[in-house]
Amino acid sequence: MLKILKYSFFDLMRSRWSYVYFAFYLLLGVVLLFLNNDLSKAVITLMNVIIVLVPLIGTIFGVMYYYNSKEFTELLLAQPLKRSSIFLGQYLGVALSLSMSLILGLGIPFVFYGLFKSNAIWDFSLLLITGSFLTLIFTALAFNIALSNENKIKGFGYAILLWLFLAVIYDGLFLMTLILFEDYPLDKLSLIGTMLNPIDLSRTLILLKLDISALLGYTGAIFKQFFGTSFGLIVSFIMLIVWVVLPVLRIMFKSKRKDF
Template sequence: MFKLAKYVWYDILRSKVVIAYTAFLLTVSMSLFQLEADSGKALLSLLNIILLIVPLVSIIFATIHYYNSYEFIELMLSQPVSRTRILLSEYVGTAGSLTAAFLLGVGIPVLIYQPTATGMALLFTGSMLTIITCSLAFLVSVKAREKARGIGAALLCWFYFALLYDGLLLLLIFTFSDYPLEKVTLLLTSLNPIDLARIFLMLQLDISALMGYTGATYKVFFGSGWGLLYTAVILLAWAMIPLWMAIRRFRRKDL
């Protein structure tokens, strides 16, 4: 499996997109830390990049990569290798290279300028979001036969999780503001990995504001060891379940 993943990895490196992505992340994070006198503010700007750009790039790149290596996958299928193994290698190659790009591009500046628990949390959530969006991309690409349709669906997926979901949540909060919503919203945030990652990071950054009012509920929950574990487990589930669904689909798919 790792042999196959290695070839996927080489293929991705040759396309230079990932290298450009690394360079982009490195430039942006470096300049953010240099420009902002306050490293806390730089982290906030980085947070926006991690919540928007990283999922977008990951989901689009993984989708395009899948369609581009379709011929390679077909070739491999003619060999005595199981379908699960082929798709998993593709996934490991793609997600691995994107995570490596993220860790290099954002990790180095963070380690230089902000080697704190907050910085580590930032790297953790960024990597998790990369892995999660990659599995979503694989699910979408396995389901859609056409490339254009696949990319469209992937974009829609990103749009829903990164933008639309928050709007719906806001609408819900205001529509049902007469009811105790703490537990419900807690549950609802788990249904969106980007929201969950954001709240997890916010607890590190805006801790004083979150301590106020209902914020205390979230603080008590997410700030505790159990909350940390919960976040990690849910994020992991978000990575595993779409991937598992993609594999199941791929195994039965008439190629």
């Protein structure tokens, strides 16, 4: 698996798109830090970018890579290799190269800005960690979609839909549900609703840092326990890991049963 990972990774590291992605983050980091010169604002803007863009790029890249490397995959399948290691290797290759573009692209300007001396380092690290998690999750979801759809157009369609659903529509439905049932105690429901969507989950993690003052304004006991202690942080991270593990397991399961 590690060998496949290595080759997929280097393959991607050489592709134009990785550079575009990397350059985009580099530019964003430089603009936010050196032109705006406002660290708090930079962190907030980055958060918006990360929870919207990272999933989108992860999904599209994942699907694209899968379809584009179909022949390569077939070549590998004829080699004495385990199927799960082929697909996991490719998946990790994509996910890690994307995460690296993100971390380096944003990290370099921040290091030059003197991040290590600033107290925003925790906010910033949290951003990068959630960004990497989102990449891992959405690339895995993309591989799932691609594995289940031979048709490239359909696969892309589903991938975009998935992103649109989790990034926007889900929250719309979520909001409506909360307003509709506002007469009932909702704090459990709202936390569960958050856990079920990785984008919301990451957003909540970042809210814990940026908006803790507002979050603590709400009365519910469960809310208070969740946001007022490290409980929320721990549960969110566990859920993020579950969100990575489940799609990856499905990749393994699906790939074992698929014909090529």
